[in-house]
Amino acid sequence: MIFNRRSLLAGVTALGGASFLPGIAHAKGSVIATTYPGTWEDAYRTVVAPMLKKKDDIDLELAPLFAMDQIGKAKAARGAPPFDVFVLDPGPRIVGLEGGLFEKFDATKLGNLSKLPAGFTDDVGVHVSAQVVGIAYNPKKLPAPKGWGDLLKDPWVSRLGITGFQTTFGTSSLIELSKLFGGSLTNVDPALVELKKVLPKIAAVGLPAAMPGLFQQGQCDVMYTNTQTVATLKGKGVDVEFVKPESGAITFFTTMHIAKGSGDIGNAYKYLDLVISKEAQEALTKPPYNFLPVNKDVPLAADMPMKNLDEMANYVQHDWAKINPLRAAWIEKFNKEMAK
Amino acid sequence: MQALAPTPQQVAPAGRTLDVDNLTVRYGAAVAVDGVALGIEPGEVVALLGPSGCGKTTLLRVIAGFVRQAGGRVLVDGTAIDHLPANQRNVGIVFQNYALFPHMTVAENVAYGLRARGQRGPSVDQRVERMLEMVQLGAFRARLPRQLSGGQQQRVALARALAVEPSILLLDEPFAALDRNLRLDMQIEVKRLQRQLGLTTILVTHDQDEAMSVADRIAVMNRGKVEQFDTPVAIYDRPKTLFVNGFIGTTNLLPGKIAAVVGDTAMVELGAGATLRLPAPQGIAAGSPVVLSVRPEQLVLSPIATTDSWAIEPGLSLPLGSQLIHEARTVDGAALKIVEPRRHTPTEVPRRFCALATDARPSLFPRSTPTATE
């Protein structure tokens, strides 16, 4: 084998350019989409993939990644994304937007566009599901908390599990907590001050991904989380109930976006159209998946904290364009205030 | 060599007696040592000789305290030491691979036993120096074991074992790893030191020459039992069993049967074709099949037939140092070796007959199968 310097350099550059991610080869008639690990991955593998194969003869390859990891990997790939479609929460969505990671989105290519409420698409992507964040507690161990403030009082505080600003639900919950003590969307210091006062009593401070496990093991019996996690835990036989805080539950939409540089934009649109279709949304709404649907033709499940999507206008929503620039500092502050 | 003169301190007052009383060792269901009894005199060197797996090393390890026996006792100067752990028996041991501590210098190795006994200060250094002088390794005190030759390592091992003035010295195949010439030198050296210190010593070996040259008495072991415990000469000349006979020295085995017993004399009819008059062995009746064992140097060749000689088919003749070794075959197919001093004028006449030398001491053993050859 003969190497010359140029071919070697080309090789090294290619390696560096593709980063250390294993490249996923595009099969003909396929689309590579990210999905959140856990319930999302199960649901999309079981429900959406067979539908897409049947309807459009497209193979759906799923890459289970948290929103933050998707942004990180897409950034590292520099124009050659390892997947075609993102699934993101509001915070990472803005990071991706600022990073120019998304293809321009043409909503008219969606056959089911008319089934979505107005404003559920924009020029970067489409809303595919709603999430509602509130308080989960174990009814066998604790009385129902009324609002965010109860989390810092006995008996709840000594059984409380918290997470920091890494996730959308964590950040949103801490902002709501902060508001009770004089804080605001851009000022979470009061929440950290109050948390620090009761810190020795708090049962667990963990990574977001670890919280359901800690709750299941009884390490903590009350935490802030989304309705879907509660439904999933219930499905596993865990004693857990969702509480809408008296100051209002937080809601946000999960969105999907086509990655800039995707090789299969046509297939990506077909995938997105299927995701918002009535049949897919209906199937995803059912247990054990418990998604909140965006399709107007699909009714919400009976045990959801709202009757229909219009009610969501009354829920708390946060402006992530204002939150994102502050989050790095908040994370550092959380580290320092909570560290032993 | 003036340092070799033993000072009173160096000499163990007198060797201890060592008695092994009906000792049995089992490994699971296997019996490694089977009811062994030995009485060893003060200052005596006893070789435990036998093939591998005969139990000789196990017996040594029981005496050292590394292995617990299933039954029997070990006594030093008449006192049982069985309850003592190895580190309280005051037994010196030299292993086949020497087992020097590789991370310690020669001097640290020799001082090890003294320090383990809590000795400190200049007395230790003096003792180490004296031991190293004794084995002629004074100049090597700061070396590490791997910087020494095999013979030097062995002398360090010896000095280390002797430094603590052990009551018994155990040598576990100590010469096996040395080459031939060095082995002889070391055998002489060990014997010299042992004499000088008057130490009761047990030498484990599978090398009969080594046992013969070093030991005062030899215990020949086979399958966990002592077959014969006697002086080297007695074992060579009067082996009690066919096993001992075969294990010690080279021997010729001639099948035959006892034709008649007249008083003390037995008439032995050899399959090779002669009838010999020999001292009658005990417990073998007339008509019994026997094996006649005779050493190569106790046979003579002759060009003419006599009444007590038998015909042979001569084979190769090989000179070996001062001796000549002849190979031959009898008419009934037994292979013979005959050794005779080499003469300056080789005999021209073919010698086709073989007989016992006049001073021959052949042994007779009962033969269970038609041709018992070991």
Next chain:
Amino acid sequence: MTSAVVTAEIYGERRSLRLAEWQLALPLALAFAALFLAPLLLLVATSFFNDDKITEPGFASWAKFFGDPFNYKVIADTLLLGLKTVCATVIVGYPLALVYMDLSPRLQKVLLFIIIMPMLLSVVVRTFAWIVVLGREGVVNQALLGLGVISEPLRLLQTELGLVISLTQIEMPLMLLPLISVMSRLDPNLRDASAALGASRWRTLFTVIVPLSAPGLVAGCLLVFASSTTAFISQTVIGGVRLIYLPLVIWQQSLVVYHWPLAAVASLSLVVSVLTVIAALSYLGRRSSRHLQG
């Protein structure tokens, strides 16, 4: 003259042989350069940018990271966690290695399998298993409560004690495998020789067996230290996020905040501080085993 020619030929052959051997190592060297050295250089380069967009070169990220006393505590805690885990694995693992030496070959195989078994499981599974064991309603607390030893559940999860306990089990194979491989090469006669010379078991242990097994012990310590200081999953899942070690900081900066220059600085701090301790440990190891390797 002829001898000169012959010498030249021998040398020529030797030179070409040496070249050929050198060439054989080339693929590995290239792979090493492409997969290890190049990313490392990229990491170093990234650290010398001021902003999270990686546009403005400068030392601001270094200044920010090392201008914050909190980060010194994080570095110290990380190294201390490594040292505590090393101590715990030595205290548990060394006697286990001694026991191993005295077992029959069949039992040795069984024990070796038990030792290696944790390595056959994914670190995530092992870590979550420890949650079940150490949790408030976990095996340990249930047992102690059941026995009446304690009246309130002990807090083991999310404490450094619990983390060290689980890391001790998780990293144990890395301590035991080098230790056992060195110990099983020790001459068994050395122990007997020491005993025959009058040494007690403890004296034999500390003057003969420990010094001679030092190379394996040091190798085990290095592996456990390097592995436990970088065990992100175990640190965060068992320790929680109140115990802050460098891997958590790196993860937050690279995948949550996207400040790659700061993440690079934190990564390099981890690499350098861990390598420093490892260099010190292996220097001690070399000194203690200098008699053995010559």
